[in-house]
Amino acid sequence: MALGQNILNLRKKNGLSQEQLGEKVNVTRQTISNWELEETAPNPEQLKLLSKVLNVSVDDLIDNDLQNVVLSKIKMTEKQTRTIKKILKGFLIGFITFLVIDIIAFIICFFGHYGPFEETKSESASYVIKENI
Incomplete structure (x- = not known):
């Protein structure tokens, strides 16, 4: 039960009007009404x-009000945690995809420019031989 509802129930249980309770707590009837309607809350x-x-x-x-606040904050935290996990999972999938594409692009560029390793060795060997002649 909320704080405002607790104040209302206890006030009625004690047979007090809003004005009577306000006088005992040194506030106006409107302040008591605002507390009960949960538009404002009493200070400590x-x-x-x-x-x-x-x-x-x-x-x-x-x-009861405190328990409701704590429970709602716990639920909100759990929801935020799930959202953060989804975002991190998306970033991880994106990063891995980017890495795979980069590796494939590197392999294509490397072999496209240099060709198979055997040809590269034979070209460099013939070059060395031609210089010695």
């Missing part, structure tokens, strides 16, 4: 005072 000092007035601990007042 107001939370302490609220917990005393409503006869609950601060942990009980915010516990």
